[in-house]
Amino acid sequence: MRARDLLEIDYFLLLAAAILSVFGILFIYSSGITSTGTLVSREYQRQIIWAASGLLIALALAMVNYRRLRNITVYLYFGALALLIYTCRYGKMVSGARAWIGVGSFGIQPSEFAKITTILLLARYLDDTRRSPAAFSRFLVSCAIVLAPMGVILIQPDLGTSLVFIPILFTMTFVAGVSIRYILFLAACISVTGVLLVLPLWQRYIMHNTMPALEVLTNSRFILSVMIALGFIAIIALVGFLRYKKHYFFWILYGSMAVILSLGLSFVGRQVLKEYQIMRLIVFLDPDVDPQGAGWNIIQSITAIGSGGLVGKGYLQGTQSHYRFLPQQSTDFIFSIFTEEWGLLGGLLVFALFLLICLRLIRIVKVTSDSFGAYIAAGLAGMYLFHFLINVGMTMGIMPITGIPLLLMSYGGSSVISAMTGIGLSLSIYVRRYTH
Numbered sequence: 001m002r003a004r005d006l007l008e009i010d011y012f013l014l015l016a017a018a019i020l021s022v023f024g025i026l027f028i029y030s031s032g033i034t035s036t037g038t039l040v041s042r043e044y045q046r047q048i049i050w051a052a053s054g055l056l057i058a059l060a061l062a063m064v065n066y067r068r069l070r071n072i073t074v075y076l077y078f079g080a081l082a083l084l085i086y087t088c089r090y091g092k093m094v095s096g097a098r099a100w101i102g103v104g105s106f107g108i109q110p111s112e113f114a115k116i117t118t119i120l121l122l123a124r125y126l127d128d129t130r131r132s133p134a135a136f137s138r139f140l141v142s143c144a145i146v147l148a149p150m151g152v153i154l155i156q157p158d159l160g161t162s163l164v165f166i167p168i169l170f171t172m173t174f175v176a177g178v179s180i181r182y183i184l185f186l187a188a189c190i191s192v193t194g195v196l197l198v199l200p201l202w203q204r205y206i207m208h209n210t211m212p213a214l215e216v217l218t219n220s221r222f223i224l225s226v227m228i229a230l231g232f233i234a235i236i237a238l239v240g241f242l243r244y245k246k247h248y249f250f251w252i253l254y255g256s257m258a259v260i261l262s263l264g265l266s267f268v269g270r271q272v273l274k275e276y277q278i279m280r281l282i283v284f285l286d287p288d289v290d291p292q293g294a295g296w297n298i299i300q301s302i303t304a305i306g307s308g309g310l311v312g313k314g315y316l317q318g319t320q321s322h323y324r325f326l327p328q329q330s331t332d333f334i335f336s337i338f339t340e341e342w343g344l345l346g347g348l349l350v351f352a353l354f355l356l357i358c359l360r361l362i363r364i365v366k367v368t369s370d371s372f373g374a375y376i377a378a379g380l381a382g383m384y385l386f387h388f389l390i391n392v393g394m395t396m397g398i399m400p401i402t403g404i405p406l407l408l409m410s411y412g413g414s415s416v417i418s419a420m421t422g423i424g425l426s427l428s429i430y431v432r433r434y435t436h
Contacts, residue, residue: 009062010430013360016353017058017408017423021051021416023350024409027337030315031330031411035322043330043411050413054420061424062431066373070124077121077145083110084152097158097403109414111161114149116421119168119379121145126176127372139182142173157272160402164386166190171382172375175365185254189261196266201282223267230256284400300326301333301395304340305347312343330411332403335395350409354388357423364430373429380422383407 025047032041069076083101087110091098100107122145129138150165170183200218217223234256241249287295304320307313318340320326326333339347361381365374384407391406393399405412407419 008431009427010360010364013357013423013426013430014058016356016360017420018055020350020353020408021055021420023338024334024406024411024416025051026315027334027341027409028330028411030318030341031321031334031337033316033322034324035319041330046413047411047416050416051408051420054416057417058420058424058427061421062427064428065432066376066425066428067370067432069120070372073117073120073124076117080110080114080117081149081152084114084149084156087111088152088155091156097156099153099156099158099161109412111149111153111156111158112414112418113421114153115161115164115168115383116418116425118146118149118165119172119376119383119422122168122172123372123375123379126172126375130176130371135179136182139173139178142169142178143186154272158403159273160390160404163390163402164383164404167382167386168379172379175378176371176375181254185258188258189265192258192262193265193269196262197269198281200270217266218270220267223263227260227263230260234260280401284394284397287397297327297333297401298394298397301336302397304333304336305396308340308343308346310344312339312341312346315341317341331405332391332401332410333395334406334410335392338409350392354384358385360430361426364426364433368429368433369435370429370432373432377426377429380426383422384419 025044028047029039029044032039032043034040087101088098090101092100092102092107094100099109099111101110102108122142125141125145126138129141132138146165146169150162153162153165170187173183174180196217234253237249237253237256240246241253283295283298287298291299300320304318304326307320313319318337320340321329321337326336329337335347335350338350342349358381361377361384364377365381368374368377387404387407390399390402390404391410394401394404405415407415
């Protein structure tokens with residue numbers, strides 16, 4: 001990299017990431033202080049090291065031409081996939097998921113880096129096939145690239161991290177020009193699956209009443225019968241569309257397949273999800289179902305955010321965190337501590353910084369002359385936005401608790417380093433936005 005290229009770095013993007021990292025260090029320190037003013041955790045010291053290392057990595061990547069990664073994306077992707085598989089078998093169990101590998105207190109979470117390697121390989125594939133007329137097969141292969149690491153992460157099981165791959169897929173395929181009907185089909189399947197998964201739980205735990213119309217959703221014979229019937233309808237619609245080219249045949253096929261996949265996935269989900277994951281869905285609908293158990297985190301988080309008011313209680317003056325009412329306060333619920341001590345105005349500042357990151361990434365997508373770089377930036381935008389919306393949403397009680405960290409702020413070396421790696425790649429793309 002030439003010295004004059006340093007002037008081309010997107011300093012708005014870099015500064016936003018750096019400020020969020022500083023906020024993270026400050027409030028991880030705050031989370032380690034008790035009501036008596038005693039510091040009981042040294043997590044902030046590790047976070048300083050990780051944040052500084054991540055910043056150096058970001059600057060180093062900005063100086064390297066990101067196109068050099070193109071030829072090794074396959075190796076990076078399968079290397080990360082191998083680590084994920086190894087972690088499923090030999091990893092350390094943390095918070096109910098076997099998602100870590102390491103020795104003693106040192107460890108890494110391969111799934112955090114798998115997000116970056118998946119973005120790189122998918123960007124290369126979409127770039128290689130951007131002139132391909134086979135739009136459907138292009139979308140299917142894209143799904144396969146994303147679903148492989150996502151499936152392994154689900155086995156760990158880490159539902160929250162696995163969900164991050166979905167917006168990555170959507171944003172990258174959309175920017176790559178994949179037909180919107182394919183993207184909407186997958187989005188519809190995921191949405192309907194979620195509804196079908198939650199409805200029986202809602203009537204059992206919240207309504208405390210059995211509704212026959214919902215009870216059948218847990219009946220394997222009924223589900224199989226419906227899927228077979230819809231399968232025949234789909235086959236007839238496919239034959240009709242191929243022979244007569246009528247659009248209504250296509251939409252019958254489209255709807256039938258969406259319902260078939262949604263029914264099947266929702267039934268499998270009920271068999272695969274662990275009890276604590278099911279309870280997270282239940283307490284999202286009504287935290288008072290288990291206020292002393294699964295609903296405790298949401299209730300305490302909402303209390304902390306609400307007690308902050310407009311300007312907050314002041315730095316190091318929070319009560320929910322210092323009295324240890326809020327579990328996982330340095331990781332999943334760092335935003336709760338932040339808004340308790342810095343209030344609504346502080347929360348809006350975090351909103352603004354993440355918005356700035358996403359807007360700068362969208363600008364990179366628009367201005368870069370290299371589609372490979374544009375697709376990488378699109379995937380990173382989807383990743384940062386999803387992490388922000390889900391994490392902040394769950395602290396406010398408007399999203400289920402999934403264990404997704406607030407990137408750049410939550411405690412954790414793997415998440416900080418991977419987030420900064422994404423920033424570094426974005427800087428590299430921006431510097432070379434007009435060159436091939």
